[in-house]
Amino acid sequence: METPGLVVHGEAAPFSTALRSLLNNPQYSDVCFLVGQERQEVFAHRCLLACRCNFFQRLLGPKLGSGMPSPVVLSTVPAEAFLAVLEFLYTNSVRLHRHSVLEVLTAAIEYGLEELRELCLEFVVKVLDVELVCEALQVAVTFGLGPLQERCIAFIEAHSQEALRTRGFLELSAPALLSLLRSDKLRVDEAELVLAARSWARVGAVEQIVDAWKCHALRRGDAARGAPCRRRRGTLPREHHCFLDLPFK
Numbered sequence: 001m002e003t004p005g006l007v008v009h010g011e012a013a014p015f016s017t018a019l020r021s022l023l024n025n026p027q028y029s030d031v032c033f034l035v036g037q038e039r040q041e042v043f044a045h046r047c048l049l050a051c052r053c054n055f056f057q058r059l060l061g062p063k064l065g066s067g068m069p070s071p072v073v074l075s076t077v078p079a080e081a082f083l084a085v086l087e088f089l090y091t092n093s094v095r096l097h098r099h100s101v102l103e104v105l106t107a108a109i110e111y112g113l114e115e116l117r118e119l120c121l122e123f124v125v126k127v128l129d130v131e132l133v134c135e136a137l138q139v140a141v142t143f144g145l146g147p148l149q150e151r152c153i154a155f156i157e158a159h160s161q162e163a164l165r166t167r168g169f170l171e172l173s174a175p176a177l178l179s180l181l182r183s184d185k186l187r188v189d190e191a192e193l194v195l196a197a198r199s200w201a202r203v204g205a206v207e208q209i210v211d212a213w214k215c216h217a218l219r220r221g222d223a224a225r226g227a228p229c230r231r232r233r234g235t236l237p238r239e240h241h242c243f244l245d246l247p248f249k
Contacts, residue, residue, distance in 0.1 A: 019090045022048075024083060031060060032071045033082070040079040041071070044086060052089040055111040081107050088116045096120065098127045102139050109143050121148055128152070130159050134168030134176075141176040153183055160187040164196040170203045 022028070022045060029043035049056035059072065074082065081103035088094040094116065096104060105120035107113075124136055125148070133155045140149035156163040163169060172180070177200060180186075186193065 016091045016093065019048075020087070023086055023090050031069060034071045034073045034075075035077060035082045036079045037075060038079065039073070039075070042079065042082060042086070049086075049089060053111055053113060056089075077107050077110075078103050085111065085113070085116065088113070088119075094119065096123045098132065101127070102132075102135055105139060106143075121145070124148065125151060128155055130162045131166055131168065133159075133163055134166055134172055137180065138168070138172055138176045141173065141179055149179065153180060156180060157183055157185040157187065161192070164188065164192070169196065170200050172200065 024043050026032075026043045029045055031044050031046045031049075033042040033044065034040070035042050046056075046060045050060055051057075077085075078100070080100050084094050084096070084100070084104045085107050094104070096119070101120055101123050105117060105124065108116040108120055124132075128136060128151070133152050137149060137152035137156070139145065140152055177197070181193070181197070188196075
């Protein structure tokens with residue numbers, strides 16, 4: 001009776017290095033992505049992406065046909081984050097950076113890459129600081145990442161005054177802000193918290209007005225094409241109203 005064969009492994013490093021050399025390399029590639037708002041060209045290999053990720057398997061399926069298809073536009077993911085995703089798919093490793101890890105995390109969640117998601121979450125916790133924490137809280141609330149949300153709120157509780165002065169705080173969504181305001185451990189007095197909430201609400205109002213102004217500037221050209229602007233000028237989202245009306249005690 002023949003004995004079962006024995007699986008033996010070669011060195012992993014040369015294999016990973018060889019695959020890394022294919023990353024964003026037009027040679028032998030059979031798909032091109034136009035990534036981010038700048039539409040940066042990124043080259044890849046359909047068979048590798050499809051076998052590593054169900055999202056790309058569906059995206060790059062038989063409907064694209066054989067040969068080099070037309071470029072695939074992915075405008076919502078920044079090029080740096082997309083290249084990090086490809087690096088992980090090609091080599092099963094990735095170099096993460098503090099300034100872009102939340103964008104990589106978002107892409108990993110949207111593409112269903114659980115292992116990459118966990119690597120990003122571990123990295124975020126390690127590099128969490130005052131400037132990053134509100135942005136991380138927003139991502140946690142958006143995607144229902146409970147442990148990360150709890151970690152962010154605990155960090156803000158310990159560094160409340162600094163965190164409430166960041167741009168990330170002003171850019172929180174209403175649900176993210178409410179999750180923070182429910183905490184009774186914030187190290188600020190009520191007057192400071194009310195001022196921060198009002199600043200948050202006014203930033204939202206200004207952004208609405210700026211959008212309306214831009215829409216008004218384009219209206220004459222749009223009207224000629226039968227596409228009038230639908231945004232109401234100067235309106236404040238309903239969820240912001242309660243913060244403008246907060247009383248001082």
